[in-house]
Amino acid sequence: MTSVHHGFRPENLVRNKPIGKTQRDPLPRLLEQLLKRAGAPTTIERAVSRPWASALFEGRRHVIALRLSGAKVATRLCDFVEGIESAEWQLPGHFVADITIDEVREGEGEIWLELSALTIEDW
Incomplete structure (x- = not known):
């Protein structure tokens, strides 16, 4: 009979902390750049x-x-939407894989936008 020892000990298998690097949520940086763009x-x-x-x-x-x-x-909305899918976003440790405008609603003197984005950890 052959046995293999992988060097795993119980304290290495069960932890109360995440294993490896943890990335911060890129949402605050994305919001900052969206506000600048808008x-x-x-x-x-x-x-x-x-x-x-x-x-x-x-x-x-x-x-x-x-x-x-x-x-x-209305002009700002056109500038915001134009090319948003191919825009370069500066998100340390992440990249924007997909960003779309889901809904645009116009009111008196204002426009409401709803958008979705998918950010991926860049490793």
């Missing part, structure tokens, strides 16, 4: 982030609601 005045009405994983990747799924208001809001 221009002022823009308000973050809602921002939610949750873990996401596939067979090969780990990341986070984000849902964000923004309210654009002020002068030339």
